[in-house]
Amino acid sequence: MRILLAEDDTLLGDGLRAGLRQQGFQVDWVRDGAAAERELRAQPYEAAVLDLGLPMMDGMDVLASVRRAGVTLPVLVLTARDAVPDRIRGLDLGADDYVLKPVDLQELAARLRALVRRAHGQPQEQLRAQDLVLDAAARVVQQAGQLVPLSTREFDLLHSLMLNAGRVLSREQLEQHLYSWGHEVESNAVEVHVHHLRRKLGSGVIQTVRGVGYLLPRESPAA
Amino acid sequence: MKAPSLQRRLLALVLGLVTVVWLGTAVLTWLDVRHELDELLDGHLAQAAALLVVQQVGEMEDDDHAVDAPSLHRHAPKIAFQVFHEGRLVMRSANAPASPMVRPEERFKSGFRSVRLGDTDWRVFATYGAERDIQVYVAEQQRSRSSIVWALLRGMLQPMVVALPLLALAVWWAVYRGMLPLRKLGTALARREPQALQPVEVDGAPAEMKPMLDALNGLFGRIGALMESERRFTADAAHELRTPIAAIRAQAQVALAESDDALRRHALQATLQGCDRASRLVEQLLTLSRLESSAAPALAPLDLSALVRSVVADLAPQALRKQQTIEVEAELARFVVGEPTLLAVLVRNLGDNALRYSPAGARVIVTVDGDAQAVWLRVEDSGPGLADADRQRLGERFFRVLGSGQEGSGLGWSIVQRIAQVHAATVSTQPSVQLGGLAVQLRWRAAATPR
Numbered sequence: 001m002r003i004l005l006a007e008d009d010t011l012l013g014d015g016l017r018a019g020l021r022q023q024g025f026q027v028d029w030v031r032d033g034a035a036a037e038r039e040l041r042a043q044p045y046e047a048a049v050l051d052l053g054l055p056m057m058d059g060m061d062v063l064a065s066v067r068r069a070g071v072t073l074p075v076l077v078l079t080a081r082d083a084v085p086d087r088i089r090g091l092d093l094g095a096d097d098y099v100l101k102p103v104d105l106q107e108l109a110a111r112l113r114a115l116v117r118r119a120h121g122q123p124q125e126q127l128r129a130q131d132l133v134l135d136a137a138a139r140v141v142q143q144a145g146q147l148v149p150l151s152t153r154e155f156d157l158l159h160s161l162m163l164n165a166g167r168v169l170s171r172e173q174l175e176q177h178l179y180s181w182g183h184e185v186e187s188n189a190v191e192v193h194v195h196h197l198r199r200k201l202g203s204g205v206i207q208t209v210r211g212v213g214y215l216l217p218r219e220s221p222a223a
Numbered sequence: 224m225k226a227p228s229l230q231r232r233l234l235a236l237v238l239g240l241v242t243v244v245w246l247g248t249a250v251l252t253w254l255d256v257r258h259e260l261d262e263l264l265d266g267h268l269a270q271a272a273a274l275l276v277v278q279q280v281g282e283m284e285d286d287d288h289a290v291d292a293p294s295l296h297r298h299a300p301k302i303a304f305q306v307f308h309e310g311r312l313v314m315r316s317a318n319a320p321a322s323p324m325v326r327p328e329e330r331f332k333s334g335f336r337s338v339r340l341g342d343t344d345w346r347v348f349a350t351y352g353a354e355r356d357i358q359v360y361v362a363e364q365q366r367s368r369s370s371i372v373w374a375l376l377r378g379m380l381q382p383m384v385v386a387l388p389l390l391a392l393a394v395w396w397a398v399y400r401g402m403l404p405l406r407k408l409g410t411a412l413a414r415r416e417p418q419a420l421q422p423v424e425v426d427g428a429p430a431e432m433k434p435m436l437d438a439l440n441g442l443f444g445r446i447g448a449l450m451e452s453e454r455r456f457t458a459d460a461a462h463e464l465r466t467p468i469a470a471i472r473a474q475a476q477v478a479l480a481e482s483d484d485a486l487r488r489h490a491l492q493a494t495l496q497g498c499d500r501a502s503r504l505v506e507q508l509l510t511l512s513r514l515e516s517s518a519a520p521a522l523a524p525l526d527l528s529a530l531v532r533s534v535v536a537d538l539a540p541q542a543l544r545k546q547q548t549i550e551v552e553a554e555l556a557r558f559v560v561g562e563p564t565l566l567a568v569l570v571r572n573l574g575d576n577a578l579r580y581s582p583a584g585a586r587v588i589v590t591v592d593g594d595a596q597a598v599w600l601r602v603e604d605s606g607p608g609l610a611d612a613d614r615q616r617l618g619e620r621f622f623r624v625l626g627s628g629q630e631g632s633g634l635g636w637s638i639v640q641r642i643a644q645v646h647a648a649t650v651s652t653q654p655s656v657q658l659g660g661l662a663v664q665l666r667w668r669a670a671a672t673p674r
Contacts, residue, residue: 012470015474
């Protein structure tokens with residue numbers, strides 16, 4: 001799951017990026033408000049962690065601006081501003097969650113997962129489609145009750161497909177979901193991972209829509 | 224104590240003034256009328272007397288016994304006269320006594336006088352024939368004059384007795400209406416929320432109330448600005464205090480969960496850095512709090528040049544690490560009155576700021592110089608300098624120039640300013656002429672060189 005982290009403090013930003021990576025997120029880190037606004041408008045993130053006291057453009061302004069521009073992704077505001085009016089204003093401007101520093105990394109990760117889940121209309125921690133059950137927190141996948149061992153990329157790819165179950169995702173979209181900045185994406189990386197997933201889960205689980213992309217149906221094709 | 228009522232005061236003043244003016248007019252009228260009346264009636268008396276003298280001279284040859292003149296009108300008793308010929312009463316009015324109306328010693332004095340006969344005051348005019356054998360006295364009751372004057376005054380004063388209460392009512396109403404804007408302001412103020420700081424608006428406020436309203440709204444504005452700056456201070460303080468702790472926590476948690484050795488080392492290093500930053504912040508806060516709570520420190524003359532040299536020596540290693548150069552230009556001993564520890568903190572903060580906010584390879588020059596009146600300390604750098612707007616905000620606690628890429632807390636400047644204040648030094652900032660970055664200058668009045 002790829003998220004944007006906007007934090008101007010070097011030490012904290014570095015720690016959050018490392019911590020969220022440990023929790024299985026792909027993290028892009030920007031250090032000022034203008035960059036945060038630009039990236040949020042342009043890139044397909046699953047969620048964003050936004051500090052408020054950002055240089056160039058205050059976090060509140062970033063939030064207001066991208067919401068006006070129609071960006072709907074879940075935004076978690078992470079800030080030291082604990083005054084109630086600030087919290088109210090943040091939530092009213094379109095923040096989906098408002099978390100005070102310092103924060104526990106696991107809690108932050110759980111909140112992000114919950115935000116992403118809800119954004120996809122999934123109220124439960126576990127995603128279900130066909131005979132698959134994906135636990136994003138534990139990063140495990142079960143098929144018909146059996147654990148299926150998956151690599152990090154395979155898991156992330158399946159996670160994206162299951163979050164968007166029933167919808168076609170293009171190869172570019174999947175690439176953007178899988179890789180944060182600084183990762184060279186090989187041209188056939190998505191095909192390779194899909195191939196591996198089909199081998200582990202069965203060929204019918206993921207369907208190819210020629211010339212468009214991939215699709216994971218909610219129900220098994222056989223049923 | 225009950226507050227005096229403006230309404231009652233205005234009412235009393237207006238009514239009091241009206242009464243005084245009215246009474247004054249009455250007194251003046253009374254004096255004037257009396258004067259005119261006296262002139263007129265005295266004229267009549269004199270004329271009547273002259274007529275009697277003329278008539279008496281003509282009738283001199285007749286019988287020599289006294290004649291009582293007939294009473295002609297019901298008002299005639301108010302007038303009396305006597306005519307004497309060679310000391311004998313020749314003629315008199317019915318209400319006149321037989322003896323002369325004036326005292327014997329004044330018998331041959333012509334003119335007006337006031338006389339009391341029985342229980343009545345008379346105005347008497349006395350005159351004589353040319354040979355002094357005929358004496359004529361014509362008198363008029365004083366009371367009749369007073370009653371004319373009184374009748375006139377009654378005409379003036381009676382309406383006043385009726386008008387005064389009516390006037391009081393009218394004035395009360397007018398004052399009440401006139402003070403309506405004041406009452407509105409009072410109600411508006413009473414109805415305000417305690418935290419409300421928006422300007423007070425009173426519809427139709429008169430010009431006299433404008434200064435008060437302006438002053439009040441100015442006050443609200445200043446309180447609002449003060450509260451806003453307090454609010455910002457709290458928000459900034461929260462940010463500055465929580466961020467290092469959040470960083471330490473995040474890095475420590477990463478280190479705990481990390482299996483890769485290099486990454487764990489990195490996280491642990493970062494944790495240590497966070498601790499250093501937090502302790503520096505605590506140090507600065509404590510310095511500031513000591514500065515603000517302590518009484519005036521003991522100040523004594525000291526050589527600023529020597530102090531600067533020793534502080535810069537401490538800063539040199541930090542400069543070397545960033546390939547920066549820091550130089551001192553302080554050839555002569557310059558004496559200022561100060562406290563050495565505090566001044567060292569001040570110089571260290573200025574030097575540290577200059578190094579911290581200038582890029583690698585930058586140059587910092589610390590100058591101590593002076594003339595007969597002043598000593599100044601200047602710290603300038605070849606860094607990026609500061610925008611004017613940012614320069615103005617320097618010294619606001621926790622204010623940091625955004626995008627400077629440095630982890631400062633914004634407290635250093637507050638410390639510098641506070642120490643300068645304690646030492647009665649003025650702080651100014653301007654672009655550095657020599658190096659192109661920021662120049663900070665402190666000026667003291669020169670202290671006498673100690674012997």
